[in-house]
Amino acid sequence: MNKSIVITGVSTGIGRDALRLLHSKGFYIFGSVRKEEDATALSKEYPERFTPLVFDVQDHKSVIEASGVVFDKCHVLAGLINNAGVAIPGPLEHLTEEAFERQMDINVKAVRRITNLFLPLLGASKEFKGTPGRIINISSVSGLFSSPFNGAYSISKHALESMTDVYRRELRRYGIKVIAIEPGPIKTNIWQKNLNSLDEFNQTEYYDVLQNANKIIENAEKSAYPVAKISKLIFKCITLKNPKTRYIVHRNKLAFKLMAFYLPNKLVDWLIHKTLGKGEKHRPV
Numbered sequence: 575m576n577k578s579i580v581i582t583g584v585s586t587g588i589g590r591d592a593l594r595l596l597h598s599k600g601f602y603i604f605g606s607v608r609k610e611e612d613a614t615a616l617s618k619e620y621p622e623r624f625t626p627l628v629f630d631v632q633d634h635k636s637v638i639e640a641s642g643v644v645f646d647k648c649h650v651l652a653g654l655i656n657n658a659g660v661a662i663p664g665p666l667e668h669l670t671e672e673a674f675e676r677q678m679d680i681n682v683k684a685v686r687r688i689t690n691l692f693l694p695l696l697g698a699s700k701e702f703k704g705t706p707g708r709i710i711n712i713s714s715v716s717g718l719f720s721s722p723f724n725g726a727y728s729i730s731k732h733a734l735e736s737m738t739d740v741y742r743r744e745l746r747r748y749g750i751k752v753i754a755i756e757p758g759p760i761k762t763n764i765w766q767k768n769l770n771s772l773d774e775f776n777q778t779e780y781y782d783v784l785q786n787a788n789k790i791i792e793n794a795e796k797s798a799y800p801v802a803k804i805s806k807l808i809f810k811c812i813t814l815k816n817p818k819t820r821y822i823v824h825r826n827k828l829a830f831k832l833m834a835f836y837l838p839n840k841l842v843d844w845l846i847h848k849t850l851g852k853g854e855k856h857r858p859v
């Protein structure tokens with residue numbers, strides 16, 4: 575089996591726990607971080623079989639430079655885990671162009687740039703000999719269901735869902751499997767980063783529905799799964815002979831599927847309208 579994996583965004587959350595689990599299973603991990611201090615701390619924690627890649631996914635020149643070491647150290651990757659991501663909430667009407675572009679660049683455009691960079695090591699060539707690698711995109715249930723006031727994020731994850739399907743169909747000829755993991759709430763820093771993030775829109779006419787935003791975030795965080803749930807699934811996606819093309823991870827998968835795929839749009843719109851004001855059901859990632 576190929577034993578090297580690239581994971582973006584291993585400083586915290588899902589990426590960090592994926593590093594822990596995959597490393598414990600004997601994989602060599604190339605993990606991306608943005609800060610030198612994260613690289614130093616992780617290198618101390620994982621003195622063997624780990625190399626930090628220091629880059630911001632928005633700066634492709636630095637991605638290419640930092641990734642040179644991956645090409646120097648290995649010829650084949652078992653997997654690329656596109657995990658780095660941000661959630662920038664706000665009403666679509668009031669999100670700045672810069673904020674919207676940042677959301678799209680980090681969660682969508684950078685995923686394509688980074689995937690294309692590593693494709694030769696994943697086996698995208700007729701000359702490639704060995705076992706092709708797998709691409710695992712950390713999407714979200716927001717890639718299947720459009721949440722108001724979290725629109726830019728939802729749009730980015732919908733685009734990532736489509737990108738997953740397109741790559742899977744294009745790369746089939748090389749045997750490269752492309753999988754989307756679609757988590758509901760998972761306990762990570764992303765929630766704290768979101769607290770108070772909607773305050774800047776309190777002067778807008780959406781004030782009435784946004785005033786419960788923090789309560790909504792806190793409620794969602796309370797019901798969140800631990801990160802290990804996703805790490806185990808990532809391990810499965812890397813090692814199963816025949817993984818599924820997408821995995822929803824949600825406490826109430828049936829209710830979620832009903833809302834996302836089966837109930838009439840107008841009924842779902844009405845349900846969202848009713849529950850938003852109570853600050854109980856709506857969630858931002």
Ligand SMILES: NC(=O)c1ccc[n+]([C@@H]2O[C@H](COP(=O)([O-])OP(=O)(O)OC[C@H]3O[C@@H](n4cnc5c(N)ncnc54)[C@H](OP(=O)(O)O)[C@@H]3O)[C@@H](O)[C@H]2O)c1
Pocket residue numbers: 582583584585586587588589607608609629630631632657658659660661680712713714715756757758759760761762763764765767798859
């Ligand atoms: N937590 C959830 O409930 C949930 C649910 C569904 C999907 N997801 C998805 O899971 C993925 C990981 O999120 P998380 O929950 O683990 O959140 P997190 O703890 O905030 O981790 C996000 C990671 O992405 C990195 N990152 C952010 N912007 C970056 C950039 N411009 N360049 C390079 N790295 C960047 C962060 O690095 P820094 O530490 O340097 O910021 C961090 O390592 C995201 O794609 C998210 O959309 C999360």
